[in-house]
Amino acid sequence: MHASYTKNLDLVIRKIERARLAYDPHHIVSLLAVSKYATIEQIQILHECGQRAFGENKVQDLKQKSQALESLPLEWHMIGTLQENKINALIDLAPTLLHSLDSLKLALALQKRLESKGKNMRTLLQLNTSFESTKSGVSPTQAPELYREILAQCPNIKLEGIMTIGAHSTDYKVVEKSFSLAKEVFDSLQGLGARTLSMGMSEDFEIAIACGANLVRIGSRLFA
Numbered sequence: 001m002h003a004s005y006t007k008n009l010d011l012v013i014r015k016i017e018r019a020r021l022a023y024d025p026h027h028i029v030s031l032l033a034v035s036k037y038a039t040i041e042q043i044q045i046l047h048e049c050g051q052r053a054f055g056e057n058k059v060q061d062l063k064q065k066s067q068a069l070e071s072l073p074l075e076w077h078m079i080g081t082l083q084e085n086k087i088n089a090l091i092d093l094a095p096t097l098l099h100s101l102d103s104l105k106l107a108l109a110l111q112k113r114l115e116s117k118g119k120n121m122r123t124l125l126q127l128n129t130s131f132e133s134t135k136s137g138v139s140p141t142q143a144p145e146l147y148r149e150i151l152a153q154c155p156n157i158k159l160e161g162i163m164t165i166g167a168h169s170t171d172y173k174v175v176e177k178s179f180s181l182a183k184e185v186f187d188s189l190q191g192l193g194a195r196t197l198s199m200g201m202s203e204d205f206e207i208a209i210a211c212g213a214n215l216v217r218i219g220s221r222l223f224a
């Protein structure tokens, strides 16, 4: 497995590198390995190949895997929908970044729990840029106002940017449009400290980087 994971990782990094240089030589892109379908052993092997940041979409999986691997210097990100009854558990796990803050209601509930525990959490506001009803996230038109509101009302939430999931389509233009929309919102929030634009998965990360993504979340390409 080691050899194939090294190969997967090298290939993904080479593609990220090519897309990044084409976009702007000064543009830096971080790679988050999405380990939601991977076992603890697989994560450990990918770490031995050089990967440090991992993402999970369920709090209980994040807990189980991060605790099993706590002797390793890994970064853990929460990328899936956060249910309010899992907020306490997530705070206790102290993730590096929550990518999926997707409503003011959730932000207020999170703020309340963070405040009572005396903790902060770095987060991204999740946008629904494909207008697919199956996807969570706030609408791009409401996002700037909501971003300001969370900054104003939630001092323990450290909002650092935007996350989106690209449109589910084989049409390059449709996917590109969803990413460009996120980039526009991201740009409009520069004055408010937005610096992370999390978008791009196994099938569309090169399009996302061409649209300005600086953090890509890749699962199946790495763990295949």
Ligand SMILES: *Cc1c(COP(=O)(O)O)cnc(C)c1O
Pocket: 034, 036, 057, 079, 080, 165, 200, 201, 202, 203, 217, 218, 219, 220, 221
């Ligand atoms: C699963 C998942 C990914 C990674 O998807 P792949 O297609 O396996 O690369 C990225 N982001 C989110 C939010 C996910 O749920």
